[in-house]
Amino acid sequence: MFLKVSRSGGFAGLTASGELDTSGQPDAELLEAVAVRLTEQPPGTGRPQPDRYVYRLELSAGERVAAVVVAEQDLDQDAAWLLDRVLTHE
Numbered sequence: 152m153f154l155k156v157s158r159s160g161g162f163a164g165l166t167a168s169g170e171l172d173t174s175g176q177p178d179a180e181l182l183e184a185v186a187v188r189l190t191e192q193p194p195g196t197g198r199p200q201p202d203r204y205v206y207r208l209e210l211s212a213g214e215r216v217a218a219v220v221v222a223e224q225d226l227d228q229d230a231a232w233l234l235d236r237v238l239t240h241e
Contacts (some may be wrong), residue, residue, distance in 0.1 A: 152212040154185045156237040160223075162202045169238040185233040186210050190217040195225025206234050 157168040175177040189208060199205045209215070209222040221230065 152184065152210055154182070154186055154233075154237050156201075156234050158204050158234070158238060159209045160199055160203060160205045162189075167238055169240055171237045171240045182233060182236065185229045187217075189221065189233065190219045193219045193221060194227060194230065195222060198222055200204075200224055206236075208234065213234040231234050 152173045154171045154173065155168070156170075157166065159166045169180070173182045173241050176182060186208065187210070190210060199222050206217065206223070206226075208221070211220045221234075226234070
């Protein structure tokens, strides 16, 4: 599964993005499960709040393609971990 995350907003209005191919990752099953859950059952309203981030997650796995936009205040611990993992992957 290929994951792409972009982050915008925040106090300074900075943007960040990252990509991660889960194949070969030791925790690929967990990464993929969280990504699928996040795209199938997005948390919260997705409405941004002042000085908070907004995330866009895109996933592709074969013919399956999905995307979701999530506001920072709506993230649970697993979703925050996933998004951070993709953003900081080198």
